[in-house]
Amino acid sequence: DAEITQSPRHKITETGRQVTLACHQTWNHNNMFWYRQDLGHGLRLIHYSYGVHDTNKGEVSDGYSVSRSNTEDLPLTLESAASSQTSVYFCASSAWAGGIEQYFGPGTRLTVT
Amino acid sequence: AQKVTQAQTEISVVEKEDVTLDCVYETRDTTYYLFWYKQPPSGELVFLIRRNSFDEQNEISGRYSWNFQKSTSSFNFTITASQVVDSAVYFCALKERGSNYKLTFGKGTLLTVNP
Helix, strand or coil, X not given: CCXXXXXXXXXXXXXXXXXXXXXXXXXXXXXXXXXXXXXXXXXXXXXXEEECCEEXXXXXXXXXXXXXCCCCECCEEECCXXXXXXXXXXXXXXXXXXXXXXXXCCCEEEEEC | CCEEECCCCEEEEECCXXXXXXXXXXXXXXXXXXXXXXXXXXXXXXXXXEEECCCCCCEEXXXXXXXXXHHHCEEEEEECCCCHHHCEEEEEEEEEHXXXXXXXXXXXXXXXXXX
């Protein structure tokens, strides 16, 4: 069955370290997204991609970067982790950009100490 | 700019009660899409429904129903005869063409169904 996976599921890191969260989907979807979920804020968009080599900033992109070298993967990198980036991170994908739902991965809980 | 408001932060009901979760949205686009997602205690996000701005028909799926009213910019979600398994955080979300189809979420409503 097609699916979207995230790894690791849990990560503890120290302030200042570079961290990469992986997202892999097997639906062959063009569009992929990264969100963070924080209490009181719901889900907020970090970065998104509408195809290979396409990346765009979301509403909370500072301190994060992504690159899209193939259809299946959109890794999220925290260049220098900060305590404010402690959060649950969700990856999502959809077949196209318009009126269609996104499907979400299981999430990664990141703690920055 | 698009915006989604879920004014109810938490709702608690007793099993078998009906419950309505409110969602009010703001958009300047004439073409937009509305969604509901469920996040159970296990943490995953589950897609429930999608409606587009051209279709105001209400939707019913088992115990779940959705009421879309453009006149009041609302897309409310009703669970009939609630069950303990309905306990979750429910998110309403909006996607509009003018924002490059980015999905904007409300802050969610925590529903607790007590036995």
